[in-house]
Amino acid sequence: MMRLCMFLVVIATFSDADIYLHNPRGSNDRLNEQSAARTNANRVFDSQVRNSVLLEALYDTAADDETGQYRMKYFQSGSAVNEGTGESHLTIEWTNQHGCGGSEDDDPHKTNCHLVLQYMCQDDVSSATGNDDTLRNGKDTDSQEHTPIDDELDESKNDKTNRKDGDVSSDKVIQEQWEWYDKCYNRERNKGLFTADQNLKDNDNGYSSAIYTRQNPNGNRYGYECPEERDHYPYWHPSPWRDISVLVQETTLCSYFQEESFNVKERYECVEYYNAQRTQAKHWSRWNNEKDCLDNNGDWLGFVNYLEKAPDYTSEEECQSHTGSGQRYIWARPYGSIAKECLVALEMPECKQSPWTRDNHLGNDRDGYASNYTWVLPHFPSQKDKRCVFRIRYNISTDDYDPYNTNSSHNHNPQEGVISPVVNNPAVDIGAANVPLRLAINTAQYGRIFQDRTHVFKLTPRPAGIDTKKIYNLNVRGKRGNIVQVYPAVEYDFVPNRLTIEDGDLVHIQWTGSNTHNNGNPGGDGQTGDDGQGTTGTDRNNFVQMNQALENYPLPYENTTLWSSVKVVWIYHEESNVAAKDLAVNMASAGYYRCMKSSICNQHSVETKDALNKLLNNAPASYEGALLEFTKGTYHYMCTRNNDFTNRSQKGYIKVV
Numbered sequence: 001m002m003r004l005c006m007f008l009v010v011i012a013t014f015s016d017a018d019i020y021l022h023n024p025r026g027s028n029d030r031l032n033e034q035s036a037a038r039t040n041a042n043r044v045f046d047s048q049v050r051n052s053v054l055l056e057a058l059y060d061t062a063a064d065d066e067t068g069q070y071r072m073k074y075f076q077s078g079s080a081v082n083e084g085t086g087e088s089h090l091t092i093e094w095t096n097q098h099g100c101g102g103s104e105d106d107d108p109h110k111t112n113c114h115l116v117l118q119y120m121c122q123d124d125v126s127s128a129t130g131n132d133d134t135l136r137n138g139k140d141t142d143s144q145e146h147t148p149i150d151d152e153l154d155e156s157k158n159d160k161t162n163r164k165d166g167d168v169s170s171d172k173v174i175q176e177q178w179e180w181y182d183k184c185y186n187r188e189r190n191k192g193l194f195t196a197d198q199n200l201k202d203n204d205n206g207y208s209s210a211i212y213t214r215q216n217p218n219g220n221r222y223g224y225e226c227p228e229e230r231d232h233y234p235y236w237h238p239s240p241w242r243d244i245s246v247l248v249q250e251t252t253l254c255s256y257f258q259e260e261s262f263n264v265k266e267r268y269e270c271v272e273y274y275n276a277q278r279t280q281a282k283h284w285s286r287w288n289n290e291k292d293c294l295d296n297n298g299d300w301l302g303f304v305n306y307l308e309k310a311p312d313y314t315s316e317e318e319c320q321s322h323t324g325s326g327q328r329y330i331w332a333r334p335y336g337s338i339a340k341e342c343l344v345a346l347e348m349p350e351c352k353q354s355p356w357t358r359d360n361h362l363g364n365d366r367d368g369y370a371s372n373y374t375w376v377l378p379h380f381p382s383q384k385d386k387r388c389v390f391r392i393r394y395n396i397s398t399d400d401y402d403p404y405n406t407n408s409s410h411n412h413n414p415q416e417g418v419i420s421p422v423v424n425n426p427a428v429d430i431g432a433a434n435v436p437l438r439l440a441i442n443t444a445q446y447g448r449i450f451q452d453r454t455h456v457f458k459l460t461p462r463p464a465g466i467d468t469k470k471i472y473n474l475n476v477r478g479k480r481g482n483i484v485q486v487y488p489a490v491e492y493d494f495v496p497n498r499l500t501i502e503d504g505d506l507v508h509i510q511w512t513g514s515n516t517h518n519n520g521n522p523g524g525d526g527q528t529g530d531d532g533q534g535t536t537g538t539d540r541n542n543f544v545q546m547n548q549a550l551e552n553y554p555l556p557y558e559n560t561t562l563w564s565s566v567k568v569v570w571i572y573h574e575e576s577n578v579a580a581k582d583l584a585v586n587m588a589s590a591g592y593y594r595c596m597k598s599s600i601c602n603q604h605s606v607e608t609k610d611a612l613n614k615l616l617n618n619a620p621a622s623y624e625g626a627l628l629e630f631t632k633g634t635y636h637y638m639c640t641r642n643n644d645f646t647n648r649s650q651k652g653y654i655k656v657v
């Protein structure tokens, strides 16, 4: 019953205004639903996007087994990335509905906006050995549970462990950890914030905490996301997210965002303890400021954000002496523990103007490119595999009040004579007495944040010998269906589909798809159906060379130039002796065949394997691909199954200069 009520509230407060992440694929809280509508909008984060939308389903290889899900795998940057060599580029693509970009003077827009791009990572482990905190997609669409601490606000360390173990299920998604939400549930909310005429509720302990915000006044829970942190950036307490970039309307805000980023600015939190010796820290405290914290026997401690820990350097001197070799090391207190240790430091996020997009339209920017940002992937000095999640938030506001100078002193309080600068559905005077007109204003959505996130992906160390090479990721966006059925996702295409690189640069070709998403009922207010070639409900892609973009036939192998001119730097399988034709067949068959001859790849060869289905039905949905070094020339390519002239174009080119 509880869940049903929450669900209804959610539907009632959503209007359609959105951000959708297309590369890497955004989940918008979907997992492995076969339906057009997603099952649980509260699964892991608050997107504030309509409940019944068509978005990318979970890319999976093996039905709904978590360990069988394909995780995109991007090579980390090389060790000298901070000096500008050995970058790994991942093209982030999205659509946002209300426009962004354009300067106030010569190119005004109808909203103020900025986009915040962030990620979180942890060491990779096999799903079988994971624990309550392991980043994962889960295998069912339910949210994790949360049981509040009892109202005495007192529990032993053991009780805390039991409470957590009782809540966290290994079958369900984890992005933020249980402690993060529990901390948020228990910490008083920032009472200096502007909440207009919204009535923010109290938690079970009898006070209003950080789970209640102007945008979430009822304290609905979305996975283990903290609503106060979700709604605000830069956030004033430590958080598990690392900043990549802020894309702003006006670059005058850049120095503010960069200097206030948790990447470079220490953030404080109240720490209380389980024991009198003050050695066992609790993960939560009610107090959100220094005075209340000290008055209640807590320690007000500063925490720093970091790329990863460097546990090999056990003293401050040793830690700092490693700075210089492309990375900065700092001896500091990391989020999540109270002892100082050696950490790999983060740099300021990049800040620049957002691509220009138009209002009421999920489309491209002015230059005809999808809104994009090139994420230069981090280099982890430990050279460990990492599990990560990426998040993009789209923040829009208006000039109806000044968001940076409006605070709790402007909250609606008619008894005290305070009228909020914005109120719900106000009636306005148009000059005719007693004939007011009503404006459509929802103060919970005035100054509003939309969000999308990826599923879990991997950042993996590079193969040996290519530390200084530039790597470009070449992937596939969109899902199966015609233009109406896929909306607001997009039809299949390569990303980036126009790529200009230099002689000697590397390209990692890789894609992921679903085997089960038939976009069936329920469809909500989207449209069900999954028109396309091949078995219904399946995504397939491949990569074959063609002569030029105006054609729709690939080149016969004998006429191709690509395969004989590229060098295979890395490929997903163990057979090392990959000839040009082996590679061509591998990419054309989406990895169904590894090579031509059984003497090279045994049972995976064209010689020994059953014939490939001509629509790739028996090929895998996801493909780990290969890292290829290109030489000068222009190479056009296409996907044979999905490219469908007049219905869909899935073609691209790589120009090597």
Ligand SMILES: *[C@@H]1O[C@H](CO)[C@@H](O)[C@H](O)[C@H]1NC(C)=O
Pocket (backbone or CB within 6 Å): 116, 229, 230, 231, 232, 233, 234, 393, 395, 396, 397, 403, 404, 447, 449
């Ligand atoms: C969104 O912008 C408002 C200002 O309009 C700011 O107060 C808030 O912290 C921002 N939140 C995020 C997540 O960017």
Ligand SMILES: *[C@@H]1O[C@H](CO)[C@@H](O)[C@H](O)[C@H]1NC(C)=O
Pocket (backbone or CB within 6 Å): 091, 365, 367, 368, 369, 370, 371, 372, 373, 496, 497, 498
């Ligand atoms: C991203 O958009 C910009 C501006 O439209 C464009 O110049 C650039 O080529 C795009 N990048 C990619 C990788 O598509």
Ligand SMILES: *[C@@H]1O[C@H](CO)[C@@H](O)[C@H](O)[C@H]1NC(C)=O
Pocket (backbone or CB within 6 Å): 192, 405, 406, 407, 408, 409
């Ligand atoms: C609220 O903002 C006003 C300026 O508009 C400022 O003078 C006041 O100190 C602020 N109050 C709080 C509680 O931050």
Ligand SMILES: *[C@@H]1O[C@H](CO)[C@@H](O)[C@H](O)[C@H]1NC(C)=O
Pocket (backbone or CB within 6 Å): 547, 555, 556, 558, 559
């Ligand atoms: C392939 O190359 C042969 C020999 O040069 C040529 O005759 C033929 O037209 C080419 N075919 C295509 C499709 O380009």
Ligand SMILES: *[C@@H]1O[C@H](CO)[C@@H](O)[C@H](O)[C@H]1NC(C)=O
Pocket (backbone or CB within 6 Å): 482, 531, 644, 645, 646, 647
């Ligand atoms: C395009 O798709 C429609 C169905 O959506 C189909 O009837 C038509 O045959 C397709 N066109 C081609 C060239 O396959």
